[in-house]
Each structure stands twice: as structure tokens, then as C-alpha cells.
Amino acid sequence: MELKLTKALSRNACDFINDEYLEGLLKPSQPDRHRVTDIIAKSLAKEPLQVEETAALVMSEDPETVEKIYEAARELKRTVYGNRIVLFAPLYIGNYCINDCSYCAFKRSNPDAERRTLTPEDIEFQVRALEGKGHKRLILVFGEHPRYNAEFIAKTVRQVYGIKNGRGEIRRVNINAAPLDHAGYRIVKEAGIGTYQIFQETYHHATYAKHHPNDTMKGNYLWRLDGLSRAFESGADDMGIGALFGLYDWRYEVLGLVTHSLHLQKKYNVGPHTISFPRLRPASGVTVDSRYLVKDDDFKRLIAILRLSVPYTGMILTARENPEIRRTVMEFGVSQIDAGSRIELGGYTEVGDAQVMEKEQFSLGDTRSLDEVMRELMLMGFVPSFCTACYRLGRTGEQFMEFAIPGWIQEYCTPNALSTLMEYLVDYASPETRESGLCLVASEVEKISNAPIRATLETYLERIRTSDDRDLYF
Numbered sequence: 001m002e003l004k005l006t007k008a009l010s011r012n013a014c015d016f017i018n019d020e021y022l023e024g025l026l027k028p029s030q031p032d033r034h035r036v037t038d039i040i041a042k043s044l045a046k047e048p049l050q051v052e053e054t055a056a057l058v059m060s061e062d063p064e065t066v067e068k069i070y071e072a073a074r075e076l077k078r079t080v081y082g083n084r085i086v087l088f089a090p091l092y093i094g095n096y097c098i099n100d101c102s103y104c105a106f107k108r109s110n111p112d113a114e115r116r117t118l119t120p121e122d123i124e125f126q127v128r129a130l131e132g133k134g135h136k137r138l139i140l141v142f143g144e145h146p147r148y149n150a151e152f153i154a155k156t157v158r159q160v161y162g163i164k165n166g167r168g169e170i171r172r173v174n175i176n177a178a179p180l181d182h183a184g185y186r187i188v189k190e191a192g193i194g195t196y197q198i199f200q201e202t203y204h205h206a207t208y209a210k211h212h213p214n215d216t217m218k219g220n221y222l223w224r225l226d227g228l229s230r231a232f233e234s235g236a237d238d239m240g241i242g243a244l245f246g247l248y249d250w251r252y253e254v255l256g257l258v259t260h261s262l263h264l265q266k267k268y269n270v271g272p273h274t275i276s277f278p279r280l281r282p283a284s285g286v287t288v289d290s291r292y293l294v295k296d297d298d299f300k301r302l303i304a305i306l307r308l309s310v311p312y313t314g315m316i317l318t319a320r321e322n323p324e325i326r327r328t329v330m331e332f333g334v335s336q337i338d339a340g341s342r343i344e345l346g347g348y349t350e351v352g353d354a355q356v357m358e359k360e361q362f363s364l365g366d367t368r369s370l371d372e373v374m375r376e377l378m379l380m381g382f383v384p385s386f387c388t389a390c391y392r393l394g395r396t397g398e399q400f401m402e403f404a405i406p407g408w409i410q411e412y413c414t415p416n417a418l419s420t421l422m423e424y425l426v427d428y429a430s431p432e433t434r435e436s437g438l439c440l441v442a443s444e445v446e447k448i449s450n451a452p453i454r455a456t457l458e459t460y461l462e463r464i465r466t467s468d469d470r471d472l473y474f
């Protein structure tokens, strides 16, 4: 039985994913090399690509062209985002779920899942533990259940912002939860959320139907596809899209993500703030069909192609991936990663080092500590950042898109990255990490060509080093 929804969709909502058209773009043929060169040049000029242009990149198999795509992705990352990598941590709030997504350990039909919703006391413990490690940005994750309605999410967000641990505080709370209706988004927006993430999982209709039973909320493809349009119309203009890679052909999902991004851009003049591209992981009670699992080489390609297709959209790589893969793909355009993550309910204080499958949604590939990841990032030449300035100064949505002009990013984001990195080094880092971090900060400050900005930054860094002053940003 199909579940009927009575709630309103967004203005002129439509199902803008045309399977036949997208499949047609993926018909075997090698795109003309000159055309691909032109497409790469367009992307390097920071123009978003059309879906047909993305398809040409996706269909390019010859090693020379693939290498050109990698090189362009590296360059675009350098010119648009610089060498910053923003860090965050996930916090699972509750795993009750009314849906039955085939791939997820939280599905209602999994009898082995230990169900739990963190109490306010539990949340306090978890957040204090995360703050004690140096985290400033969290993403709260919820199953889909009536008990996790908009009011509950908003209450949780407010609580998280209010929890302090010495100099530690959470400055940005993002959400990954079920799609809401207009009124729901207004409620969570009021609580001061950052990005609202909804992954379509797969854009391919038949595959979507196969993995999300018809008689569940999530079985309604359009309600989910339209989820971020309703968010935008309700003022929650900071949106994150994503696909779960491994359910269907990765090439198709890339076209789906780009179509979704172009749709939001055309309808609201604002594209998504972030794109996520999780790969399917083993999970308790889940049998994974290996047919569409994405190989490491293809994963690398899809990240580089997404970078070229949506030059101004942040790209999130999670700890589902192992450290080796993370190291390899980071340079192709990733702008945010999580670190020190635990995804068991209560995992930051209650379980040991080993993962507990019955308590988590899927298993993680990277369980290193935040300090270890920070140190490695810096050794690789990245500047880890905990910056939250844009969202707090209201630079989101359309404003953010305007703001994301290359020179501006360098002038604001890099100094903010350095001041938040200095906070981490002074307050939380191990001696070894602190040592490499201080050298990195000094050399990065040298590179800032705008003299007034460099001078202000130097005073900020000195205040952080020598006093209790924190949260100094541009």
C-alpha cells in the first residue's frame, strides 16, 4: 500500500529527475577530446557545468583525459577553497525509525538494533566530551520517527548550543534528519541550525523504490526530493544534498546530484551549500548487494568530476572511508571532513575503542582521533579549520554564493581558519601536534598579502595565545 501524503510540497514542485534522459546521457560512447577540454576550461573558469557536460566527463575513460580531470579538480580546489579543510563531528541523537531502508542498521525491521534516544543528560555528556577534544561544529543525526519532530530537533539544537566546557563550545550545529514540512523547517531554523542535510540516497526511481518500501514515509520519492526546496522556502537556505553511492551506477548518481543542484540554483537562485557522497558500508542486519559498489578508482573520479561540476559547493568526505582513501581523495576537491567520530549512540563516552555494530548505523573506516587527523592534515600541507563565521554573520544562501568569490575566500576564510586552528593548538592539541601547527600557522600568515588583514590576524593570534580571548573572526 502506498502511503498518501497530505502535506504541501514546495511552490510548483515537480519531479525534475528524468530517468530516461539521464540514462540516455550515459549511452556508451567516448566524448570528443576537444569537447572535454572545453568543458574542463569552463569549469576552471568557475562556471557550474550543465548535466550534459558532466555526462561527458563521466563517460571519459581514457587515462589521459581522466588525468586532466584530476589535475583540473586539484587546481579548482586550490583556487576556490585554498588549502583549508573544515572539521566537524557527527552526534547521533536517536535511532528509532519508522522506515525500512534496506541498507541501514536503523531500519525498523532490524531486531538486532539497540534502540535509544539520548536523554538531555546523555547529550550533555556527549557534547562536553566533543568540546573537550576541540570540536566546534557538529552534525546531529536522527532516525525518522514521530518522536524526532521539528520541536524535538529544535530543542536539541538549543541545548547543544548552550553546553559549555571550559573554553569549549559548539558554534555551529548542522542537521541530518528526515525531510520536514514548511512549518517544521521554520521551527528548526529558529533554533539557529546551520546546514540541513537530506540525501536522496539514489536518484534512480526504480532503485529508490527497491530500497525504500512503498508503505514507509521514505518510500515517497518526491516528498524527499522536494525536501530542501521546502527548506529554502521556509528560510532554511543552507542546504546539503547527497547520494548514497553503491545502490546504483555511480555515473547516474553524479548526474542526479548535478541535476538537483542546478534545479535549486534555477528555482531559488541558490545552489546547495554542500554535497555528500557516502559510499555504502557494512551494517548490522544488512546484506549488501555488491553489484553497484563503487571501486576506489571510480570514487576518486566521481569526486573530481563533482568538484568540476559544482565549483562553489562544499564537498564532504566522511569517516566511512579509511585513512588511506581519505588521504588520496582529499586533494580532488574535498572541503570538509569529520574526525574523531563515533557513531554509536553515546559513543563518545560510553564505549571503548572498538566499534559496536549493534549500536551504530554502519561501520566506520576511519576511527583515528581528532588530534591524529589534525596532525596528518597539517603534515600534508592542509590548514585544518573550525571556522563558523559565515553562518554566524548571516553569510548563507544567496549571500554566501555571492561571497564565495575567490579573492574573498582567501581574505576571510584563511584568516578565520588560522585563528580557529590557533585556538585548537593552544587549548587541545598534543605537544607534537601543537609544534607542527605553530610552524604551519606562522608560514601561512606570511603568505597573506593583504597587509591590514594580516596585521589584524596577528593581533588575534597573539590574544588567543596569551589570554582567554576566543572566537575572534573576520
Ligand code: SAM
Pocket: 103, 104, 105, 141, 142, 143, 144, 176, 177, 178, 179, 198, 199, 201, 243, 244, 278, 279, 280, 281, 282, 283, 286, 320, 361, 362
Ligand atoms: N534518517 C534520516 C534519513 O534517512 O535521511 C537521516 C539520518 S541517516 C541516519 C543518514 C544517512 O546515512 C542516510 O541518508 C544514508 O545515506 C546514510 N547511510 C545509511 N545506511 C548506510 C550504510 N550502510 N552505509 C553508509 N551510509 C549509510
Ligand code: SF4
Pocket: 097, 098, 099, 100, 101, 104, 105, 106, 107, 108, 142, 143, 144, 218
Ligand atoms: Fe531510518 Fe534514515 Fe536509516 Fe532509513 S537511513 S532506516 S530513514 S535512519
